[in-house]
Amino acid sequence: MAARTAIGLDIGTSGVRAAELAFGKSGITLEKFGQVALPEGAVRDGEVVQPGAVTEAIKQLWAHTKFSGKDVIVGVANQKVIVRQVDLPWQPLDELKESLPFAVQDTIPMAVDQALLDYYPLEELTTEDGTRTYRGLLVAAQRDMVEAQLQAVTDAGLNPVMVDLTAFAVLRSLADSDDLGMGSTMEALIDVGARVTNIVVHEGGVPRFVRILLMGGADITDALAERTGSEQTEAESLKHEMGMSSDHSDPKVQAAGRVMEAAGQAFIDQVRGSLDYYTASPGARPIERIVVTGGGSRLAGLSERLFNSTRVEVERGAAFGELEIGKTGLSPDQMEFVEPLAAVPVGLALGGAS
Ligand SMILES: Nc1ncnc2c1ncn2[C@@H]1O[C@H](COP(=O)(O)OP(=O)(O)OP(=O)(O)O)[C@@H](O)[C@H]1O
Numbered sequence: 001m002a003a004r005t006a007i008g009l010d011i012g013t014s015g016v017r018a019a020e021l022a023f024g025k026s027g028i029t030l031e032k033f034g035q036v037a038l039p040e041g042a043v044r045d046g047e048v049v050q051p052g053a054v055t056e057a058i059k060q061l062w063a064h065t066k067f068s069g070k071d072v073i074v075g076v077a078n079q080k081v082i083v084r085q086v087d088l089p090w091q092p093l094d095e096l097k098e099s100l101p102f103a104v105q106d107t108i109p110m111a112v113d114q115a116l117l118d119y120y121p122l123e124e125l126t127t128e129d130g131t132r133t134y135r136g137l138l139v140a141a142q143r144d145m146v147e148a149q150l151q152a153v154t155d156a157g158l159n160p161v162m163v164d165l166t167a168f169a170v171l172r173s174l175a176d177s178d179d180l181g182m183g184s185t186m187e188a189l190i191d192v193g194a195r196v197t198n199i200v201v202h203e204g205g206v207p208r209f210v211r212i213l214l215m216g217g218a219d220i221t222d223a224l225a226e227r228t229g230s231e232q233t234e235a236e237s238l239k240h241e242m243g244m245s246s247d248h249s250d251p252k253v254q255a256a257g258r259v260m261e262a263a264g265q266a267f268i269d270q271v272r273g274s275l276d277y278y279t280a281s282p283g284a285r286p287i288e289r290i291v292v293t294g295g296g297s298r299l300a301g302l303s304e305r306l307f308n309s310t311r312v313e314v315e316r317g318a319a320f321g322e323l324e325i326g327k328t329g330l331s332p333d334q335m336e337f338v339e340p341l342a343a344v345p346v347g348l349a350l351g352g353a354s
């Protein structure tokens with residue numbers, strides 16, 4: 001039985017955000033969306049390092065936005081969670097999941113007794129010697145990291161009912177439901193955060209490749225602040241104002257433009273490297289479309305540069321595209337502003353439907 005409502009909670013570097021969805025017969029409605037900023041350093045590289053500050057922000061979020069409940073689905077994306085394509089001999093899925101620690105202990109770079117493991121079969125194959133085999137994605141997350149994350153949530157009085165990979169949330173909120181399972185367009189979804197960028201390549205909603213990059217918009221701000229000797233907040237507004245266009249007559253701005261150019265290109269090179277890595281893997285089809293979300297995707301000129309580097313069409317993701325909009329209390333302008341930030345919490349909540 002599908003839950004009637006679900007709330008997705010995204011703990012990002014710049015803030016905590018949550019979206020509540022209601023699942024009805026006629027469709028899915030966005031009931032609430034809210035966010036509260038986090039102080040610098042509370043979350044580092046996708047990990048909660050100051051649990052008290054995170055708990056406080058979540059409490060404020062629940063005080064400000066009238067979510068209907070306390071059950072939440074939480075996302076993780078950092079260096080302590082890995083996703084790999086792994087082939088495993090076929091067996092009933094529940095048995096396979098039980099035997100995962102033995103099956104994968106030599107394939108993951110962490111001790112299995114300190115890891116939370118899950119497996120998402122993508123297809124079934126028969127190997128040359130006739131063995132029935134699953135090809136799927138193995139997710140391994142370091143238990144301590146997940147527990148620290150959840151502790152910050154429970155300390156805020158909430159009840160985490162599920163932990164999901166942030167990249168899977170992005171996939172759920174952006175994969176076109178029309179072509180689910182139809183093996184259509186090869187698409188790369190890229191959620192650009194402040195310090196974490198989630199990449200998921202999928203085909204008709206089926207994930208083929210996941211990469212978590214510890215890089216994002218804040219690295220560009222850092223480069224600007226350092227090279228121009230300005231404060232972080234000043235560099236941040238300069239970045240928003242300028243974007244990645246270097247066409248400026250003022251020499252001071254020109255210098256900043258070059259810094260932006262270099263830092264932005266370094267980011268794009270990393271993204272492209274990940275996509276190239278995937279497309280070079282056996283059996284991979286070329287990527288036909290890139291869809292970007294996340295605050296970092298707002299950087300003016302980023303999509304164009306990404307297109308120039310990959311020669312793949314780049315679009316902005318619309319996390320609210322397939323949702324009915326309820327009484328969120330947000331104006332149309334605010335909705336438009338928060339939409340790129342909503343892909344993760346909306347996608348986490350969508351995971352509560354099944
Ligand atoms: N208009 C804009 N122009 C350029 N960059 C922007 C703009 N708006 C937001 N950003 C950048 O977006 C980034 C924050 O994105 P987002 O809120 O998605 O990250 P987060 O989820 O908090 O962090 P993470 O996912 O990395 O943990 C910041 O680096 C910020 O500078």
Ligand SMILES: [Mg+2]
Nearest residue numbers: 012013193194
């Ligand atoms: Mg984020």
